[in-house]
Amino acid sequence: PQLILRSDYKPFPWLLPDVSLDFKLSLEKTRVSSRLEVQRNPNAVPSPVLELNGDGITPLEVLIDGEVVNSWVLEDDKLLISLSGEAHAVEVVTEINPSTNSQLMGLYASNGMLCTQCEAEGFRRITFFPDRPDVLSTYSVRMSGDSVQFPVLLANGNCVASGRHQDGTHWAEWHDPWPKPSYLFALVAGDLVARKDQFTTMSGKNVELAIWVREGDLERTEHAMESLKRAMKWDEEAFGREYDLDLFNVVAVSDFNMGAMENKGLNIFNTKYVLAEPDTATDGDYDAIEGVIGHEYFHNWSGNRITCRDWFQLSLKEGFTVLRDQLFSQDMGSAPVKRIEDVRVLRSIQFPEDSGPLAHPIRPDSFREISNFYTSTIYNKGAEVIRMMRTMAGEERFRKGTDLYFDRHDGEAATCEDFVQSIEDGAGLDLTQFRLWYSQAGTPKVTVRQEQDGTTTRLHLTQSVPPTPGQMDKKPMPIPLALALFDRQTEEHRGEELIVLNEAEQSFEFSDYDAAPIISLNRGFSSPISIERNVPREDLVFLAARDDDPFARYEAMQDLVVSHLVSALRGVLSDADRADGQEAILKAFSAILEDSALDDLMRGELLILPSPAYLSEQLETSNPQAIHEERERLKAWLGTQCAGQFEALHQRASGGAYSRDAAARGLRKLKAQALIYLAAGCPEKAAKMAAAQYHSADNMTDRQSALIALAGLDVPEREEVLDAFYKRYQGDALAIDKWFSIQAQSLHPKAIEHVKALAKHPDFTLKNPNRVRSLYMAFAANPHAFHAADGEGYRMIADCILALDPINPQTAARFVPPLGRWRRIEPGRAALMRAELERIADAKQLSRDTFEQVSRSLG
Numbered sequence: 132p133q134l135i136l137r138s139d140y141k142p143f144p145w146l147l148p149d150v151s152l153d154f155k156l157s158l159e160k161t162r163v164s165s166r167l168e169v170q171r172n173p174n175a176v177p178s179p180v181l182e183l184n185g186d187g188i189t190p191l192e193v194l195i196d197g198e199v200v201n202s203w204v205l206e207d208d209k210l211l212i213s214l215s216g217e218a219h220a221v222e223v224v225t226e227i228n229p230s231t232n233s234q235l236m237g238l239y240a241s242n243g244m245l246c247t248q249c250e251a252e253g254f255r256r257i258t259f260f261p262d263r264p265d266v267l268s269t270y271s272v273r274m275s276g277d278s279v280q281f282p283v284l285l286a287n288g289n290c291v292a293s294g295r296h297q298d299g300t301h302w303a304e305w306h307d308p309w310p311k312p313s314y315l316f317a318l319v320a321g322d323l324v325a326r327k328d329q330f331t332t333m334s335g336k337n338v339e340l341a342i343w344v345r346e347g348d349l350e351r352t353e354h355a356m357e358s359l360k361r362a363m364k365w366d367e368e369a370f371g372r373e374y375d376l377d378l379f380n381v382v383a384v385s386d387f388n389m390g391a392m393e394n395k396g397l398n399i400f401n402t403k404y405v406l407a408e409p410d411t412a413t414d415g416d417y418d419a420i421e422g423v424i425g426h427e428y429f430h431n432w433s434g435n436r437i438t439c440r441d442w443f444q445l446s447l448k449e450g451f452t453v454l455r456d457q458l459f460s461q462d463m464g465s466a467p468v469k470r471i472e473d474v475r476v477l478r479s480i481q482f483p484e485d486s487g488p489l490a491h492p493i494r495p496d497s498f499r500e501i502s503n504f505y506t507s508t509i510y511n512k513g514a515e516v517i518r519m520m521r522t523m524a525g526e527e528r529f530r531k532g533t534d535l536y537f538d539r540h541d542g543e544a545a546t547c548e549d550f551v552q553s554i555e556d557g558a559g560l561d562l563t564q565f566r567l568w569y570s571q572a573g574t575p576k577v578t579v580r581q582e583q584d585g586t587t588t589r590l591h592l593t594q595s596v597p598p599t600p601g602q603m604d605k606k607p608m609p610i611p612l613a614l615a616l617f618d619r620q621t622e623e624h625r626g627e628e629l630i631v632l633n634e635a636e637q638s639f640e641f642s643d644y645d646a647a648p649i650i651s652l653n654r655g656f657s658s659p660i661s662i663e664r665n666v667p668r669e670d671l672v673f674l675a676a677r678d679d680d681p682f683a684r685y686e687a688m689q690d691l692v693v694s695h696l697v698s699a700l701r702g703v704l705s706d707a708d709r710a711d712g713q714e715a716i717l718k719a720f721s722a723i724l725e726d727s728a729l730d731d732l733m734r735g736e737l738l739i740l741p742s743p744a745y746l747s748e749q750l751e752t753s754n755p756q757a758i759h760e761e762r763e764r765l766k767a768w769l770g771t772q773c774a775g776q777f778e779a780l781h782q783r784a785s786g787g788a789y790s791r792d793a794a795a796r797g798l799r800k801l802k803a804q805a806l807i808y809l810a811a812g813c814p815e816k817a818a819k820m821a822a823a824q825y826h827s828a829d830n831m832t833d834r835q836s837a838l839i840a841l842a843g844l845d846v847p848e849r850e851e852v853l854d855a856f857y858k859r860y861q862g863d864a865l866a867i868d869k870w871f872s873i874q875a876q877s878l879h880p881k882a883i884e885h886v887k888a889l890a891k892h893p894d895f896t897l898k899n900p901n902r903v904r905s906l907y908m909a910f911a912a913n914p915h916a917f918h919a920a921d922g923e924g925y926r927m928i929a930d931c932i933l934a935l936d937p938i939n940p941q942t943a944a945r946f947v948p949p950l951g952r953w954r955r956i957e958p959g960r961a962a963l964m965r966a967e968l969e970r971i972a973d974a975k976q977l978s979r980d981t982f983e984q985v986s987r988s989l990g
């Protein structure tokens with residue numbers, strides 16, 4: 132497959148101001164007639180040929196200005212039409228079979244309905260088109276189909292006409308007045324019902340809101356609707372953005388490759404991010420729904436009104452929109468807890484990506500298959516990079532920058548550079564050197580040495596950005612660091628400061644400290660970096676108990692545990708050191724358990740141990756089994772030492788009536804943490820408590836946390852509760868996904884055998900991405916089972932990739948990165964992982980998606 136380069140960008144030689152599409156809908160054979168009004172683009176190198184992308188389709192008929200013509204050729208899926216004049220009407224007819232579209236890109240059938248997914252390059256599977264984000268057109272869509280099978284017909288924009296034919300079919304015409312690229316096109320036809328509501332915008336316009344689902348799911352849409360209204364209001368207040376159509380439709384589908392899609396006026400969602408009621412959705416699910424509803428809605432400005440010039444600029448819309456959804460969720464709930472959760476995702480997914488064979492800058496320079504670049508780097512690191520600009524500018528000036536960006540580029544297909552320039556101009560920042568964050572991959576490492584010279588404290592900082600594929604030498608980047616210095620006597624600090632490290636080595640001085648202060652650094656995680664410094668254990672214990680920045684408090688707790696576990700894993704921990712380390716952690720834990728000023732959501736957060744993925748990042752190469760065992764050993768030790776406290780905590784947290792307020796959610800989180808530690812330390816007791824919690828629960832959060840604890844134990848309650856869960860939720864796809872993933876991710880010694888059996892379960896199918904992920908993604912994230920020493924876990928994931936690739940290559944390719952980590956794993960396992968990658972590479976007819984990921988992973 133061809134390597135596409137960012138530097139090769141050229142504007143399309145033709146403009147397509149207006150597009151009309153006509154769909155004769157049917158599950159097996161949908162006929163698509165398109166009419167493209169084309170004009171020469173005065174800002175492009177002229178071409179006598181109109182080059183239209185296609186994928187797996189053939190033209191049945193081509194017309195130019197109403198005449199059937201033969202002046203076209205089909206070359207490698209591209210339709211090349213010779214055009215002589217300045218402007219023409221080009222018509223093309225195609226036919227597609229949505230029911231055999233298992234890739235779920237383009238127009239496909241899901242559960243008897245028809246829906247589309249066009250980002251990034253799915254539109255070309257529907258009709259021939261310049262399927263690139265910088266060709267903006269207004270779309271008029273007509274569709275007709277069976278009125279019983281497809282009573283609801285939706286597309287982007289507003290419905291302008293509809294009617295019935297005598298043969299039992301009906302039709303609708305939709306018009307979207309906003310010019311958009313083809314990837315934002317959407318169509319849905321099916322038997323759906325809607326929760327309807329209204330929103331009045333800040334300028335007093337009324338917007339009709341509808342969330343469309345299968346009958347029977349309607350009751351589960353209340354939270355999504357409330358989240359949508361909150362998101363609309365928040366975007367007006369926080370970013371001055373108002374909605375711009377009379378209608379906003381959301382449709383939930385059960386077969387979907389990702390979370391959701393921001394099609395103009397017609398968002399399409401994975402049911403997982405729409406449907407919720409306490410009986411079926413956890414607190415985490417509720418939060419995720421609010422976040423994803425917000426994310427897709429915010430794209431209306433950051434993505435739709437201003438879109439991307441080319442796919443190398445993906446982070447322009449995704450990084451910015453993730454930041455916007457993070458800030459929204461921070462404002463809707465607990466800001467510190469949300470920040471910690473976001474950093475945890477970054478560290479356990481993006482940091483490993485950035486240090487592995489698939490590392491790429493947030494604005495990549497090349498790709499073979501764009502679907503492979505919907506990564507944590509583009510999304511999460513992209514958000515962190517923009518967050519740093521916000522930190523350096525301050526909220527008010529940052530808002531001036533984003534206002535300028537929205538004003539300057541409204542209606543355009545823009546670049547990351549356009550965004551940075553707008554922030555620079557609007558916020559009054561010099562971002563010359565900062566632009567390196569867009570071009571350099573890798574997580575910067577900052578080392579810190581603290582020196583006390585009389586009453587002067589000096590911080591000597593160094594930074595280095597590690598080499599990544601294709602980028603051996605890196606330049607220093609600006610790294611904003613929020614910090615506070617705690618006076619040892621008063622135990623207070625004199626206010627938070629922001630320093631910017633922008634050289635390879637730099638020192639910062641702070642005066643009037645009689646003794647070396649305790650330094651709280653990178654507060655709020657002001658930069659997405661890793662820090663290496665030697666902080667005495669007592670200082671970390673102090674910060675974990677006393678830091679006024681909740682993130683820094685969490686960080687001190689993590690550092691305390693990470694440094695202990697890493698020393699143990701490096702084999703440099705004497706028995707005495709181990710005992711001291713454990714005691715320090717225990718002291719910090721007890722302080723957290725007993726701090727009455729802490730809210731329970733934050734307490735629950737502080738009790739979460741660093742993830743195995745983050746721990747393995749601290750080591751050059753690691754033995755995942757050893758990491759797992761050391762981490763479990765510490766968990767068990769804490770579980771035994773604090774057994775009484777955890778039992779009391781569980782007791783305090785049990786019994787209240789279900790509510791979604793922060794206090795009740797905090798209690799549920801504590802119950803989950805208490806069971807996790809007790810299951811490690813006192814398994815029999817934990818099993819009884821978990822089974823009792825399961826049977827008395829009135830909500831999914833409690834049922835799930837009980838099941839997670841039990842699934843890892845070899846106790847009689849395990850089978851009993853797993854069966855009870857299955858029977859209770861049989862037929863409820865989202866709940867049964869949980870049942871699969873809890874078992875696949877369990878700490879049970881026989882997890883591999885369980886996964887093998889689950890793959891043969893009648894409810895398992897490779898055709899549904901949620902189900903595949905619930906079994907195999909969960910398994911790939913299971914450190915002890917996936918990394919079984921004999922390579923069986925690797926073999927299972929490789930088999931899954933090979934079986935899935937012909938069905939859904941995009942989803943198959945997403946299973947490659949766990950195997951691609953081989954260079955960071957001890958040699959025995961690394962060889963087994965590599966061998967599985969080679970086995971995949973040797974397969975015939977590998978998709979472009981999987982081929983690219985496997986070859987980069989081996990390269």
Ligand code: HT7
Binds near residue numbers: 449
């Ligand atoms: N912008 C959307 C991306 C997306 C996608 C990409 C590739 C294949 C399938 C997909 N479904 C959705 C989602 C978002 O970031 O909002």
Ligand code: ZN
Binds near residue numbers: 426449452
């Ligand atoms: Zn997005």
